[in-house]
Amino acid sequence: MPKPSATMTIVGVDVGIKVLATLSTGVVFDNPKARDKIKKKLAKQSRQLNNKTRGSKRYFKQKLRVAKIHKRISDIRCDATHKATTAISKNHAKIVIESLNVKGMMSNHKLAGAVGDANFYEFRRQLEYKSQKFGSEIVYATMFYPSTKTCSNCGHVQPMPLSVRVFDCQICRISLDRDQNAAKNLEKLGRFVIKTR
């Protein structure tokens, strides 16, 4: 079987809040779809918990119900993250990812930032042990690498506020999904980094 070319096996991974992860290959791992439905259920059950007398038998019963829904949400997310990290570490020799959750840090919404942070670290943790298992290598981009603001086509750097979802290059006029552009830049970085471990 012919060996895949070195550049083909490098992948840039942009871990997101709206989608789980965007790869430079064009593959997108969506957030689990069931989430909104379960979230509604969680809100309803949480409201009911607030209506119960604290410390009562009914209160504890309801509290358990709420805890179970929380667990289900985290299980669904964890399962999706496992599928994504397995696919990534299995199919690529070199994985380039940001070293810190820059997006979470930039986010104005406190909760979104905290959730994004937890997801990011779990994603990274899984990638780390799976890449060892599958023999792939992880390269970390420093937080100073402007993967979001740089045009992956011509290298031009321009401001990219969080609300802007599409990278429209002012120089070469290419138009790309924001996360896709970031992932492509991460992949490019991987081509210049020689084995780190």
Ligand SMILES: [Zn+2]
């Ligand atoms: Zn450009």
